[in-house]
Amino acid sequence: MFRPDQMGVYIHWPFCESRCPYCDFNAHVREGLDQAQWVEAYVQALQHYAQRIPDRQVVSIFFGGGTPSLMEPQTVARIIDTVQSLWPVANDLEITLEANPTSVENDKLIAFKEAGVNRISLGVQALNDAYLKFFGRGHSVDDALRAIELAKTHYARSSFDLIYARPDQTLDDWGRELEQAITLSNGHLSLYQLTIERNTPFYMRHSRGEFTIPDDVKGADFYHLTQDILEGAGLPSYEVSNHAKAGHECRHNLIYWHMADYIGVGAGAHGRFVQDNHKYASRDHAAPEIWLERVHKNGHGAHALEGLTQDDRFHEALMMGLRLREGISIAQCETQSGLSFFDMVAQSKMDTARAEGWIIQEGDSIRLTREGMLRLNVLIPFILK
Secondary structure (H helix, E strand, C coil): CCCCCEEEEEEEECEECCCCCCCCCCCEECCCCCHHHHHHHHHHHHHHHHHHCCCCEEEEEEEEECCHHHCCHHHHHHHHHHHHHHCCEEEEEEEEEEECCCHHHHCCHHHHHHHCCCEEEEEEECCCHHHHHHCCCCCCHHHHHHHHHHHHHHCCEEEEEEEECCCCCCHHHHHHHHHHHHHHCCCEEEEEECCCCCCCHHHHHHHCCCCCCCCHHHHHHHHHHHHHHHHHCCCCEEECCEEECCCCCCHHHHHHHCCCEEEEECCCCEEEEEECCEEEEEEECCCHHHHHHHHHHHCCCECCCEECCHHHHHHHHHHHHHHECCCEEHHHHHHHHCCCHHHHECHHHHHHHHHCCCEEEECCEEEECHHHHHCHHHHHHHHEC
């Protein structure tokens, strides 16, 4: 899907107005942030990567976070202009920015388009005010509806996220919310099952028994209902949690799942790219101020590059590829890693998974069924030798 000379650029803006209690992303709250010094650091780090891998065409830029919509539009424009000055870019370059639908951030949506953004991803999370309060969100349902309509008005491509399998949520409640989401959607929806992550306030509250979430069996019921409704509406999943009409898939995320090259810039950002026939993983320092200091000192904020072994590349290709509805081919795994597929995967275990209805193997192609998707994290280590 992507040529070897193509890549994505991920820009991590690690700042939020407040931390959501379920979030374990690299996000930080800071007052009085001087964006001018930060944008200069992003420019400097991008220049570093342009010197390291100049022979690329950029097909996607993704502003993630944190809360990228807290960036000033001129900050976003400067970063986009820098990328376009350092590398050739595709004619249909996708530029996505994640945004929260607060009233303040909504007012910026038009300015972000003028800065060059052509795809918006809104962190709505719920179309219910009580659950928005539970999730610690700073917006109301009315704010979310306004943001969704603004995005649809000004952007040809937009998406929003919802979280399901919430405390006390019923299947009927979720079904009705999904139907509403479909009427509001603009060709793409991201739908995530609530998980309790360590080092989050939710983890402590859940451990104390302040709330419960559906068990694995009920969670599977929520997953199947989600697939049934979205498929019926012409928005089938193209990845575990992402649904889209044809042509509305998020290109940047496809870069990850197809194991194409991308660079990551910003505190906590990760990257994967090939240089001199070797594939490397990059990881920027997670602490924003230390990242900033390192950029000023070294020209970038990354730790030492990690060379990926053939085993690493095989495991990543298999894990990422099987997240996709289309699956992955044996040839793709072998091309990515240089290893023989059945030197890494036990055919007998593949046969067992197929007999259980978790895997479909058709010639060179391997993909997961719905039941397989539910078992993805345990199925991969099961089939590996």
